[in-house]
Amino acid sequence: GAVVSQHPSRVICKSGTSVKIECRSLDFQATTMFWYRQFPKQSLMLMATSNEGSKATYEQGVEKDKFLINHASLTLSTLTVTSAHPEDSSFYICSAQHKTGITGELFFGEGSRLTVL
C-alpha cells in the first residue's frame, strides 16, 4: 500500500530556532500534500495545501512566513517552523494524495511532535 513517511517523529528545539519537518511519499507520486496541526484531544486543523511546483495555499489564520512549506517534488514536501516559540509546540501531520489512486483518499504520515522550550 501507499506509505507516507514523516521525519523527524519527535523534535525538541530552543525558542527562536527553526525546525524542518519532511514528508515523503515512499512508493507513489503525490499530486497534493496537506499539512495539519493537532492539539491534544482536538481535531486535525488544516494548515496548508501544497501542490508540487507551486506555492502552498494557506488556511486563514496560518502565518505563511511562520510556517514555510516547500513542495519541491512529487514525493517530498517540507514544513519549516521558523523562529519557533513554545506556542508552536504541537503535533504536525502530513498527508498525501495519490496521483493516480482512489480519488479523495489521503495517506497519512505518522506525525511529528514538536516541543519548543
Place this chain on the structure above:
Amino acid sequence: AQRVTQPEKLLSVFKGAPVELKCNYSYSGSPELFWYVQYSRQRLQLLLRHISRESIKGFTADLNKGETSFHLKKPFAQEEDSAMYYCALSGDSNFNKFYFGSGTKLNVKP
C-alpha cells in the same frame, strides 16, 4: 465557512450492539464526505467515501443533504472496531482541501 461537527467525543457500546457515530457538516456547495479511522498505534486511514456507496468492515454511511449529516453506522459492533473515527469533508472537486471533525472514540466492550 466549512465545518465538520462530531458531537460525541466518546461512544461506548457492547459487542454485538448497533453503533452510530454522528457527523454533521456545513458547506455552501456540494461536498464530498469521508470517514477516516485511526486504530491504536496506527495512522489515520480511509474507511469509506460517500461517493462510492460502499460498505467497509460492515460500516455504512449515508449522506443526507437535507440534514447535512453523514452518520457512520454498523449493525453489530465488534471489539476490533474500537478506534478513533474522524469524519472529513472535501469541498473542492479537485480534492484540494480536506477538513476533519474532532473525532469520536469508539469503545466496544466485550
